[in-house]
Amino acid sequence: MTGRAAPLLRDNIDTDSLIPSREMTSPTQQGYGEKLLASWRYLPTDDGSRKENPNFVLNRAPFRDASVLIAGDNFGCGSSREAAAWALRQFGFRAVLAASFGTIFQNNCYRNGLLPIVMPRAELDSLAAEAEQGALDITVDLERQVVEAPGGRSWPIAIPASEREMMLAGLDAIGLTLRLREQIEAFQQADRAARPWIWLASPAQET
Known part of the structure; x- marks a missing residue:
């Protein structure tokens, strides 16, 4: 520019x-x-x-x-x-x-x-x-x-590497994270298989 x-x-x-x-x-x-x-x-x-x-x-x-x-x-x-x-x-x-x-x-x-x-x-x-x-x-x-x-x-x-990547891509922090969607979903699937009880737990009830 x-x-x-x-x-x-x-x-x-x-x-x-x-x-x-x-x-x-x-x-x-x-x-x-x-x-x-x-x-x-x-x-x-x-x-x-x-x-x-x-x-x-x-x-x-x-x-x-x-x-x-x-x-x-x-x-x-x-x-x-x-x-x-x-x-x-x-x-x-x-x-x-x-x-x-x-x-x-x-x-x-x-x-x-x-x-x-x-x-x-x-x-x-x-x-x-x-x-x-x-x-x-x-x-x-x-x-x-x-x-x-x-x-x-x-x-x-x-400039920090993450901020540089974010600005070059024209994304905010959330958008930058979502570029890793496939890796995130792969981790979730593997974790669900390894620790199924974690994924079955009910959310904490509000008091």
Whole structure:
């Protein structure tokens, strides 16, 4: 994937900033893209309508169409709201480059098709400054596990094998497990033959 990079080089951007609690009104997972960073993207209005803040980076060209976000330290810290990952993904981001991530947020990213990539702060500073000066396209190659920028620059992507497999397959953890359906069913059949009394046991009664 090659996409436009947007610089948002702030530290400690928490999940409440990414998706304010007042914006979590949808009964489904949809409709969160326009709510991303709502407190920063929009100006207050008397009638409650959305009026864009023209000075905010994601409201300016060429960053409106960005698919790679460059951030600082501790990105996605705070409460464990999965909607923060939904909002970023639905806005159009496919990857976030940061010096570090909140642990729960990082796991939510893997499960929602958003790749969190840890990079050295000095490199992030340089890329963000370059993006501020004009269009910067960054390539994120999960197959080869590398991030590439113009001029032959590259950085490795460190990602657990199971999360990499899940993202490459476009599956969640359940879908990844169900790829082993035949092995699971074979184990169950063998276990049923070896320990039939286990399979005859009644479920525990609720008290």
